Every structure is written in C-alpha cells, then in structure tokens.
Amino acid sequence: MKIPPFWQHGIGDTQMMPVSRHRSSSRRPLWIIVLVSLVCVSLVGVYIYPQRHHPSCYFFATSFCTSFKDWLPPLPSRQITDEEIASHVVFRDILSLPSIHYTNPKIAFLFLTPGTLPFERLWEKFFLGHEDRFSIYVHASREKPVHVSPLFMNKDIHSEKVVWGKISMVDAEKRLLANALQDTNNQHFVLLSDSCVPLHSFDFVYSYLMETNNSFIDCFEDPGPHGTGRYSEHMSPEVDKGDWRKGAQWFSMKRQHALIVLADSLYYTKFKLYCKPGMEGRNCYSDEHYLPTLFHMIDPLGIANWSVTHVDWSEGKWHPKAYRAQDVTYELLKNITSIDESMHVTSDAKKTVIKRPCLWNGMKRPCYLFARKFYPEALDNLVHLFSNYSTV
C-alpha cells in the first residue's frame, strides 16, 4: 500500500527534513545539524502543541510519546486561504478537547434505512438489559418505518430523501450525527444500515468502541479508476490528489470526530461540488471518499483504517455478497468474527490486495462488530443463533 509513512505527516519530519538536507551540504560538524534539528522540532512542537500534559513530548515527537495524538498535520507551505486557517484552528481545538467521562456514557446507534428495519427483533436481543448505555436514531429516507420493537418506537428523526451516491447520503449521515450529538452522553456514534446485524454481545461492542480513542473509519489509497481516478482537479489545492482516500461509509466515530464532521464546511463543499455521479464524465461518490479523505488529512493517527462492519466483496461483483437464510450458519458467523486482518483491493489492473492486522490499542483483535448484507429472510436464523455466536 502506498500510504505515506506516518512521519510524513508528523510535526518533526516535514518541517525538519529540508533544513537538515540543506545544512548537510555545508562542512559544519554533525552535532550542529543535530542540535539545530532538535531545536526546530521542539519549537514546532511548542507552537503546534501548546498545552501538553507531557512537556518531554516537545522534544521527542510522535515516536516517543504515546499520548502525542491530538495534533494536526501542519498546514501546507503554499498560500493558504482564510477558510483553511479557520478550519485548521477549529479542528485542532476540537481534537484537543478532553474526552469528558460522563456519568453515563452511551453509544449512539444511527440507522440509515429506506424504511422498515427488518432486524429489529435481533437488535432487541442485542440491546436488552443495557438500556442506559445506548441510544437509537433512525433516518428513514423513503417511507415511515413500522417498528416491532418498543426500543425503536419514537426514534425516527426528521429525514430527507437519499439518492445513492449523491451528497444527500452524506447529508443524511450528518443529520443523524447532529441529532445524536444533542445528547451529551453519546460518546461514540455507529452508522448502520437496514441490512446490518450485530456479531457480538452488547458488552463486547461497548468496550471495543469505548475503550479506545480511535474512530473506525475505513480508509485506504486506491490508485485505480475507482479511487484516485475519481479525483477532480477542481478540489485542489485544499484537497491534494495525494491525500485522496477511499473507504466504505459505515463508520463508527468518537464524539470529537463527529463534531468535526458537523464543523467542516470547507471540505464538505468541495465534495458536494466536485465529487458526484457524472462529474467530468466519471462517477464520484462522496459517501465513499469524503470522510476517509477528510480524516486522513486532519487526524490520520486518530482513525483505525477499517470499518467495524464486515462486508464480503470477494465475489468481485458490483454489489457485495448478500446472505440468504440458508447461508446463515454458525460456521459463517464464526468465520466472520474470527477475521483479524482488514483487506482492501485496489481497482487498477494490478488489483493489489492490501492486508493489515486489525490493531486495537496496539493489539491484534477481531476486526468486526457488525456485518452486512443480510436478506430479511435471514432473521429467524440469526435470532436463533445469536446467543450462541455472540458470546465470543
């Protein structure tokens, strides 16, 4: 994978490299270069990262400081616009907001659906007994859902039509986030579709999402026609071609990242105008590129680069594999829950397969908490199997 190593975004190296390269052409002794470099790193560190709890981090930058997280990559050296400066400071301050531990931290489950949710009975099984630790929001873009579970009653938010691949999809995601952010107890936000099902017990999911500082936003670099090929030069200079990323829309994100999605208008507007179906003779889908590109640019270390919702693209068709009732077996669910490497395939002729271990707080763990796509007919099998497979 051609994702640049993290130090390219780091405070130290981007600023420091040209300095040391320049100096080394002169005859000055090595220690001067080292000293100058160290001073540069520390000055840049103090400037970008003023209120640290760990003063030693100023000197030793990312590799030495595990808590050195909530910085932003430095602004590019080209002429930057007023809007870029404004976005930069707003994002920086949001990212450095402390994670307040509310007495009652909850996960917000955001359902993005055309209408009725076929798996409410299964979700009810998942949620029961944990009433004070979750909230539910339903965005139904086509018709008013009929709810069978009391947990889902009165959870519909004001919704608008969603056209597949258009910015209205991103707008619906933002609408769900805005509604859920109103409750300050909501600390993590999971986007799910009507065809999604849970793979683990509620306790497992809760600690997986809450006991890490990462958001799970799918993000990889695809040099092919369905990746960088969708980039429009109209997006530059604010969105550089080299920062263009792709990923499935099914995110889970922490509160600070959700705030950033609502605070951003600069990059959102770029995507709205220049990433849409039929743009310059190509199809660009904002829901596959906006969030991966945004977070790759502003907080690359704050996101795990995979989605916690599993989907099977291995058949190589336009749509992922969808499971029928007879496909839903204990073995299938065991297979999915045991995956501990994320996989991406590029869309160029090489079809490069990129596999990466799913590292949760640095530990290799199962990647997936949810899975799609299941046909409604799979409900009974899933309900029957749930207590068995979800105990892992």
Ligand SMILES: *[C@@H]1O[C@H](CO)[C@@H](O)[C@H](O)[C@H]1NC(C)=O
């Ligand atoms: C998350 O960030 C907070 C505040 O910076 C820190 O205290 C905590 O240890 C971090 N948690 C993990 C799992 O890294």
Ligand SMILES: *[C@@H]1O[C@H](CO)[C@@H](O)[C@H](O)[C@H]1NC(C)=O
């Ligand atoms: C996600 O990818 C970026 C590179 O784009 C990398 O810097 C970062 O460490 C990755 N995140 C995790 C949690 O591995």
Ligand SMILES: *[C@@H]1O[C@H](CO)[C@@H](O)[C@H](O)[C@H]1NC(C)=O
């Ligand atoms: C489960 O995984 C094994 C090993 O990869 C494979 O042979 C088997 O077909 C899978 N079963 C299902 C139901 O997906």
Ligand SMILES: *[C@@H]1O[C@H](CO)[C@@H](O)[C@H](O)[C@H]1NC(C)=O
């Ligand atoms: C439940 O799990 C056990 C293994 O732990 C398995 O042997 C059994 O067949 C499963 N039950 C069902 C209904 O699949």
